[in-house]
Amino acid sequence: MSRFHEYQVIGRHSPTEKEPTPRLYRMRIFAPNEVVAKSRFWYFLKKAHKVKKASGEIVSVNEIFEKKPLTPNNYGIWIRYDSRSGTHNMYKEYRELTRNDAVFACYQDMAARHRARFRSIHILKVEIIKDEDVRRPYIKQLLDKSLKFPLPHRVVRPSSKKYVQTFVAARPNTFV
Amino acid sequence: MVFKKFVEVGRVVLITYGEDAGKLAVVVDIVDHNRVLIDGPTTGVTRQSISFKRLSLTPLVVKIPALIGSKALSAVVAEEDIVGKFGQTAWAKKIQIRKTRAELSDFNRFQLMVAKKERRAIVGKEFAKLRTAYLKSGK
Numbered sequence: 193m194s195r196f197h198e199y200q201v202i203g204r205h206s207p208t209e210k211e212p213t214p215r216l217y218r219m220r221i222f223a224p225n226e227v228v229a230k231s232r233f234w235y236f237l238k239k240a241h242k243v244k245k246a247s248g249e250i251v252s253v254n255e256i257f258e259k260k261p262l263t264p265n266n267y268g269i270w271i272r273y274d275s276r277s278g279t280h281n282m283y284k285e286y287r288e289l290t291r292n293d294a295v296f297a298c299y300q301d302m303a304a305r306h307r308a309r310f311r312s313i314h315i316l317k318v319e320i321i322k323d324e325d326v327r328r329p330y331i332k333q334l335l336d337k338s339l340k341f342p343l344p345h346r347v348v349r350p351s352s353k354k355y356v357q358t359f360v361a362a363r364p365n366t367f368v
Numbered sequence: 369m370v371f372k373k374f375v376e377v378g379r380v381v382l383i384t385y386g387e388d389a390g391k392l393a394v395v396v397d398i399v400d401h402n403r404v405l406i407d408g409p410t411t412g413v414t415r416q417s418i419s420f421k422r423l424s425l426t427p428l429v430v431k432i433p434a435l436i437g438s439k440a441l442s443a444v445v446a447e448e449d450i451v452g453k454f455g456q457t458a459w460a461k462k463i464q465i466r467k468t469r470a471e472l473s474d475f476n477r478f479q480l481m482v483a484k485k486e487r488r489a490i491v492g493k494e495f496a497k498l499r500t501a502y503l504k505s506g507k
Binding site (some may be wrong): 286330331348350352368 | 417421
């Protein structure tokens with residue numbers, strides 16, 4: 193988990209005689225490292241303003257850390273992604289501990305379900321959703337206060353590689 | 369099949385894989401269909417999210433509110449003596465037997481061999497008596 197980190201990247205156009213103090217632009221980017229974060233910053237900024245890496249400068253890159261990484265939250269993620277035949281908007285929900293985990297789950301999910309790669313996905317917004325406002329049934333069913341469920345088919349895993357056996361004397365018991 | 373062990377807040381679990389393998393912990397919250405937030409302040413397990421694949425559910429449950437703090441949880445666990453109660457189950461005793469057998473010294477293994485031999489001799493004597501009695505009566 194936590195293959196992604198959230199960075200706050202602030203950049204601006206380089207100062208010129210016409211514009212000695214250009215406007216600062218700030219973005220929150222999810223990327224595996226700072227290098228990719230800066231690259232994505234320029235990618236998005238070029239789309240929005242008349243500035244590119246050659247004519248601009250990064251003012252600061254700071255990692256944003258999760259305030260409470262041990263409380264599960266419902267994350268709603270708004271995405272814009274390119275499929276093979278067009279570009280679409282999507283809204284997906286994940287129940288995770290941190291924003292980074294939710295975004296990681298989203299990228300994995302998009303890759304699995306839609307074969308969408310990192311390069312084709314824009315994360316528009318990541319918000320914590322209150323229990324009442326959750327839209328997806330597969331998340332709603334986890335929000336019961338007295339939730340309890342059994343584990344019907346248990347495959348018991350050997351505690352280390354050296355205990356893995358090719359042949360066993362008895363058939364395994366999968367009831368708890 | 370009636371299910372008796374449930375994933376729920378307060379369920380005591382045994383970690384079966386990873387660096388905390390063999391330790392008890394308590395489910396503090398359910399994250400999603402595959403993961404659960406556990407905490408074991410008295411058994412040396414830091415609060416973490418862990419997959420069901422790495423856990424075994426025990427028959428013990430503790431009554432706690434969701435997302436209880438570590439300090440409060442250790443008080444509840446100490447009061448209910450979860451570690452002690454689990455130690456009395458047949459499951460825990462089997463684990464202990466396996467552990468003892470793995471830690472036997474050569475001399476202990478010799479003593480075990482002698483003890484088994486003595487037991488075999490006693491059983492064999494009784495069996496021989498029964499056998500002669502049966503053969504005599506049958507014929």
